[in-house]
Amino acid sequence: MGLFSTIGKNAAARGQAFGEALAFLGETTVCLLSLPFHPRRFRLGDCALAFQRASFDGLMISTGIGFLLGLILAFQSAAALKMFGVEVYVADMLTIGLFRELGPLVTAIILAGRSGSAFAAEIGTMKVNEELNALTTMGLPPIRFLVLPRVVAAILAMPILTICAELAGLIGGSLVLQMMNVPTVVFWHHVTSTASLFMIVFGLLKSCLFGLLVGLIGCGAGMRTQTTADGVGVSATSAVVGGIVAIAVADGILAVLCYLWNL
Amino acid sequence: MEPVIELKHVDAGYPGVVILKDVSFEVRRGEVFILLGGSGCGKSTIMKHMIGLNPILAGELRVAGLEWTRKTHDELCRKIGVMYQSGALFGSMTCLENVMLPLEEFSKLNGKERRARAMSLLADVELADAADKMPSEISGGMKKRVAIARAMALDPEVVFLDEPSAGLDPITSSALDDLILKLKGEKGMTFVVVTHELPSIFKIADSCAMFDKARRGMIALGTPQELRDSSKDDFVRKFFNRGEVHG
Numbered sequence: 400m401g402l403f404s405t406i407g408k409n410a411a412a413r414g415q416a417f418g419e420a421l422a423f424l425g426e427t428t429v430c431l432l433s434l435p436f437h438p439r440r441f442r443l444g445d446c447a448l449a450f451q452r453a454s455f456d457g458l459m460i461s462t463g464i465g466f467l468l469g470l471i472l473a474f475q476s477a478a479a480l481k482m483f484g485v486e487v488y489v490a491d492m493l494t495i496g497l498f499r500e501l502g503p504l505v506t507a508i509i510l511a512g513r514s515g516s517a518f519a520a521e522i523g524t525m526k527v528n529e530e531l532n533a534l535t536t537m538g539l540p541p542i543r544f545l546v547l548p549r550v551v552a553a554i555l556a557m558p559i560l561t562i563c564a565e566l567a568g569l570i571g572g573s574l575v576l577q578m579m580n581v582p583t584v585v586f587w588h589h590v591t592s593t594a595s596l597f598m599i600v601f602g603l604l605k606s607c608l609f610g611l612l613v614g615l616i617g618c619g620a621g622m623r624t625q626t627t628a629d630g631v632g633v634s635a636t637s638a639v640v641g642g643i644v645a646i647a648v649a650d651g652i653l654a655v656l657c658y659l660w661n662l
Numbered sequence: 663m664e665p666v667i668e669l670k671h672v673d674a675g676y677p678g679v680v681i682l683k684d685v686s687f688e689v690r691r692g693e694v695f696i697l698l699g700g701s702g703c704g705k706s707t708i709m710k711h712m713i714g715l716n717p718i719l720a721g722e723l724r725v726a727g728l729e730w731t732r733k734t735h736d737e738l739c740r741k742i743g744v745m746y747q748s749g750a751l752f753g754s755m756t757c758l759e760n761v762m763l764p765l766e767e768f769s770k771l772n773g774k775e776r777r778a779r780a781m782s783l784l785a786d787v788e789l790a791d792a793a794d795k796m797p798s799e800i801s802g803g804m805k806k807r808v809a810i811a812r813a814m815a816l817d818p819e820v821v822f823l824d825e826p827s828a829g830l831d832p833i834t835s836s837a838l839d840d841l842i843l844k845l846k847g848e849k850g851m852t853f854v855v856v857t858h859e860l861p862s863i864f865k866i867a868d869s870c871a872m873f874d875k876a877r878r879g880m881i882a883l884g885t886p887q888e889l890r891d892s893s894k895d896d897f898v899r900k901f902f903n904r905g906e907v908h909g
Contacts, residue, residue, distance in 0.1 A: 533750035536713050537764050538739030
């Protein structure tokens with residue numbers, strides 16, 4: 400009986416959490432869609448601050464990781480390709496890998512770790528301090544006031560961070576090939592001939608989707624924060640874990656769709 | 663005087679958990695009404711129903727003649743002001759910006775007029791000097807006074823104060839009581855206060871509703887003097903005599 404009761408209670412709690420997540424998603428979607436009709440209701444100042452923290456403050460780390468990623472990938476693959484004398488094709492591989500897949504993916508994981516957790520902690524602390532209740536009783540929906548500016552900031556920050564990480568990765572790769580006596584001009588010629596507009600735009604759109612997921616999951620975790628001693632910490636952790644899982648799942652789905660539609 | 667808040671046979675609590683049963687009372691315009699009782703008796707829960715954070719489980723609750731529904735929510739939010747226990751000021755805004763926030767969202771005042779109105783509210787709570795300070799730079803008592811100024815920004819019909827004395831020293835707490843009496847006298851403001859601080863209750867209360875955890879309901883209603891001197895309930899007398907029952 401104890402076991403069944405525990406299972407039942409857990410199932411009910413999960414069901415309730417799922418319902419709350421759906422309600423949050425619904426409210427945020429409505430707010431997001433109504434934005435063009437009520438632009439003055441948008442908290443532009445809060446969005447600008449969240450954007451600055453998510454993008455410019457995180458530029459160094461995403462660029463640095465992108466650079467190292469390009470460097471490491473070029474080293475690993477060049478060693479193998481050199482045996483066949485085609486190490487110059489490292490440039491093609493890097494271009495496709497970074498623009499289509501690794502650029503948006505790695506940047507989104509960094510965003511989830513930096514900004515997703517920060518969104519959850521900020522909103523969670525506000526919940527513990529009753530600031531969310533204060534907003535509600537003032538007639539200001541917390542979704543519009545707190546969630547929307549952060550989600551929009553995450554969507555806008557991702558393409559900037561992604562493009563910087565991708566360029567840094569290519570620079571890292573070019574340095575490796577330079578060491579292997581492949582002229583830089585040749586490297587960049589291969590990059591420009593491999594990269595297509597579709598590839599770049601597709602990667603950036605994907606990064607926007609990942610930004611949306613990180614923003615929604617981070618803010619959602621903050622809104623669900625429990626008023627316990629470890630509540631904010633738990634929310635920040637779940638924002639990062641949830642964000643990374645959602646990014647991986649979304650990336651997987653997109654990869655399958657691209658394969659099916661021959662993109 | 664006409665009632666601003668009416669509760670008729672209200673069951674208070676959360677879905678599946680009834681904390682208080684069959685609660686009925688009225689708060690009249692211009693009075694300071696106290697919700698009191700021991701820790702965990704449900705006084706904050708009933709306040710959460712009154713300010714529309716949680717729906718009541720049964721009965722009828724009217725604030726300014728309206729029931730809390732999706733339709734009336736926005737209108738009612740403008741008729742009430744709330745000061746939370748911690749002040750709940752927004753940490754990323756100055757004190758002035760905190761007070762201006764409801765004016766920005768709901769009033770038709772221009773920027774200059776909003777600023778002037780917010781400054782006048784801060785002057786009412788004797789904190790005009792702290793207008794440009796961040797909440798982290800002021801004391802707990804000052805935070806609560808800024809929160810009262812913010813709660814009064816839209817000229818609400820009733821202001822709710824959740825444990826205004828909590829965490830304050832007796833002098834600051836007494837100054838806050840004086841402020842409540844001043845606002846009541848000068849502006850005819852109605853206050854609903856959740857507290858269990860006896861000196862504060864005797865100083866500011868016009869009426870009190872007392873709740874008991876064990877009996878899950880309201881056990882007394884009247885002025886603090888009536889409850890202290892004439893109540894036949896042991897718990898009420900014990901509460902008002904600081905734990906000792908005389909006679």
